[in-house]
Amino acid sequence: MLDLMTENAGNNNHPLREMVSYRLARLQAKLNAQAIRILKQTSGLSLTEWRVLVMLETFGQTTSTKIAKEIEFDKGQLSRCLRRLQNAGLVKSTISEEDSRRQLLEFTVLGRETFEKARPHMRARQKQLLDCMEMEEKHMFFRSLEKLEQVADKSEPPNE
Amino acid sequence: MLDLMTENAGNNNHPLREMVSYRLARLQAKLNAQAIRILKQTSGLSLTEWRVLVMLETFGQTTSTKIAKEIEFDKGQLSRCLRRLQNAGLVKSTISEEDSRRQLLEFTVLGRETFEKARPHMRARQKQLLDCMEMEEKHMFFRSLEKLEQVADKSEPPNE
DNA sequence: ACAATATGGTTGACAGGTCAACTATATTTT
DNA sequence: AAAATATAGTTGACCTGTCAACCATATTGT
Numbered sequence A, B: 001m002l003d004l005m006t007e008n009a010g011n012n013n014h015p016l017r018e019m020v021s022y023r024l025a026r027l028q029a030k031l032n033a034q035a036i037r038i039l040k041q042t043s044g045l046s047l048t049e050w051r052v053l054v055m056l057e058t059f060g061q062t063t064s065t066k067i068a069k070e071i072e073f074d075k076g077q078l079s080r081c082l083r084r085l086q087n088a089g090l091v092k093s094t095i096s097e098e099d100s101r102r103q104l105l106e107f108t109v110l111g112r113e114t115f116e117k118a119r120p121h122m123r124a125r126q127k128q129l130l131d132c133m134e135m136e137e138k139h140m141f142f143r144s145l146e147k148l149e150q151v152a153d154k155s156e157p158p159n160e
Numbered sequence C: 001a002c003a004a005t006a007t008g009g010t011t012g013a014c015a016g017g018t019c020a021a022c023t024a025t026a027t028t029t030t
Numbered sequence D: 001a002a003a004a005t006a007t008a009g010t011t012g013a014c015c016t017g018t019c020a021a022c023c024a025t026a027t028t029g030t
Helices: A021-042 A047-059 A064-071 A074-088 A110-129 A135-154 B020-042 B049-060 B064-072 B075-087 B110-131 B135-154
Strands: A091-094 A103-107 B091-095 B104-107
Touching: A021 A047, A021 A110, A021 B020, A021 B135, A047 A064, A047 A074, A047 A103, A047 A110, A064 A074, A064 A103, A074 A091, A110 B020, A110 B104, A110 B135, A135 B075, A135 B110, A135 B135, B020 B049, B020 B110, B049 B064, B049 B075, B049 B104, B049 B110, B049 B135, B064 B075, B064 B104, B064 B135, B104 B110
Parallel strands: none
Antiparallel strands: A091 A103, B091 B104
């Protein structure tokens, strides 16, 4: 019950502990490490690659820019990631006939297989994470994330 | 109420959207960018440097290893960060008399001044973030973070 | 049709994080 | 006291994320 604030030593109640940004950073680092490990063991994919493939799975044939917008990824990073995926033979691209700047991306057979190898493990992990919370709690948690993200988006925008 | 899942376009309900890890990553990136901007404008500090100084402020004279443990920082990164802080004249270190491996760290006058320049702005930002939630909500949010962190710590530890 | 502008994507530079090897000093074991 | 082990901190390698410059193609305005 009280375990939030009752650790006695200087061990667990330093000021950063209550800072949103810091807490998120730490949690996120741990979750990432976990995901990276699972992906490595099951499919050899990196976390970025995985996320890109999830998008590919969702949208079917799509383009780099579309993905970048959707998941708010840096397009440079994405470009490199896609090249790796193509070199590994997991994704293939064909130049669009309507607009020759665009590259239409899709899974190769190998890509799909690799994706499916990782997927159940990633699902299980996701479930395990969320299972630590009640429905109600989960809902509130995501709502809080939503709110925080809005505040972050709004306040002091880079240039105006 | 329903705003979690009812966004209609393909714009806002892709599958990653519900994934804890991804959501945290994105939120965290935004919060970091915000903090980095504020620090740059007010004090020229980096986020890492800021966090180290917060620790210094909290513990008074302390050592690198203590800080590293406290905030779960990589000691290598910390070493470099401390060197930058020392080069900039914000922190000074003296070798411990009891154990000559240890370097006791503390603020210089300039360091303290720089820290105090950033502090009110960082406080204000923190307040602004938390003000988007009710007390109850805040409490639950941190509880959820706590829980998730526990799950992340426990499950599938790196080596055993 | 031509110039200006917008868009899709690539590339280079750089800060930050993570890991592992390494040096130097302390501590423990025998 | 010597050998083995642990701890404090430094350094190098590598990888990811972010930013800005850049090229090529499309689109728009005149």
